[in-house]
Amino acid sequence: MPAPGLEGLDPRRLVEALLSSPARIVCVTDAYAAAHAWWSRHRATGRLLAISLGTGVGAAVLDDGEPLHVSGESPGHLGQIDVGPCGGQGDGGCESAIGPDGVQITLEAFVGGAALQRRFGAEPLAALAGLPMDDGFFVALARAIRVAHAIYRPDEVALLGGVGAALAPRIEALDGLVRTGLTAIAKPHARLRAGDSPFLAATGAARLASATP
Numbered sequence: 253m254p255a256p257g258l259e260g261l262d263p264r265r266l267v268e269a270l271l272s273s274p275a276r277i278v279c280v281t282d283a284y285a286a287a288h289a290w291w292s293r294h295r296a297t298g299r300l301l302a303i304s305l306g307t308g309v310g311a312a313v314l315d316d317g318e319p320l321h322v323s324g325e326s327p328g329h330l331g332q333i334d335v336g337p338c339g340g341q342g343d344g345g346c347e348s349a350i351g352p353d354g355v356q357i358t359l360e361a362f363v364g365g366a367a368l369q370r371r372f373g374a375e376p377l378a379a380l381a382g383l384p385m386d387d388g389f390f391v392a393l394a395r396a397i398r399v400a401h402a403i404y405r406p407d408e409v410a411l412l413g414g415v416g417a418a419l420a421p422r423i424e425a426l427d428g429l430v431r432t433g434l435t436a437i438a439k440p441h442a443r444l445r446a447g448d449s450p451f452l453a454a455t456g457a458a459r460l461a462s463a464t465p
Contacts, residue, residue: 278457278460278461280456280457280460281310281325282304282306282310282453282457283302283303283304283310283311284312284319284326284456285452285453285454285457285460286302286304286312286413286447286452286453286456287300287302287312287314287319287410287412288312288314288317288456289452289455289456289459290302290412290447290452291314292317292456296407296408297316297407298315298316298406298407299314299320299407299408300313300406300409300410301313301400301404301408301409302314302409302410302412303396303397303400303409303410303411303412304412304413304416304453305363305393305411305412305414305415305416305419306365306414306415307364307365307366308331308360308365309330309331309359309360309364310326310330310331311326311328311329311330311400312326313404313406328403330359330396330400331359331360332358332359333358333359333396334357334358335357335358335362335391335392335395335396336357336395337357338357338362338388338391338392338395359392359393359396361392362388362393363393365415368389368415377414377418380415380418380419381418381422385422385425385429390422390426390429391429393426394426394430397409397444398430398433398434398435401430401434401435401438401439401442402435402437402438405437405438405439406442407441407443408442408443408444408445409442409443409445410445410446410447411423411444411445411446411447412447412452412453413447413450413452413453416446416447417446417447417449419446420446420447420448423446426444427444430444
């Protein structure tokens with residue numbers, strides 16, 4: 253059973269639904285599930301780097317649909333990389349930005365859901381539309397994507413999750429920021445795209461659970 257919006261859900265209802273369902277149960281990360289849904293929908297060839305931006309930051313790398321594993325069941329932990337002081341305006345550029353793991357100036361400290369709620373309150377997605385491109389949010393995200401280009405050399409980078417989908421109107425400007433100072437080893441044809449649904453993780457989990465074992 254795909255279960256988007258787990259925060260605030262009564263766990264008893266979830267367990268009851270799972271136990272009464274005849275469907276096969278699989279355990280996957282939300283980042284991989286979202287990446288699988290995106291790849292299944294668009295079927296782009298080559299290497300996909302899918303960055304899930306929501307409550308936290310996760311990533312999955314798919315080579316023609318097959319996941320790349322570097323650390324356990326993941327390609328690494330992109331949300332915990334050090335993006336350095338990000339300058340910019342307001343709290344988004346604070347050198348003492350602290351992520352949920354207590355570490356300063358990680359990607360999650362700038363773009364994770366908890367960081368956005370601290371800055372903008374209970375409805376942070378609307379605030380993204382008016383942020384200048386030199387805000388710490390965009391600077392940190394662009395730096396992380398540049399690092400990912402150097403490590404993974406993707407053909408496509410997709411920003412998924414609720415925050416990723418909200419960035420669709422800013423994707424061209426963000427792509428320009430990423431390409432400023434981008435390493436020459438990055439693939440010149442690499443695309444940057446924004447997700448088209450906040451529920452890709454649920455869709456991907458359902459697809460994976462219904463696939464033939």
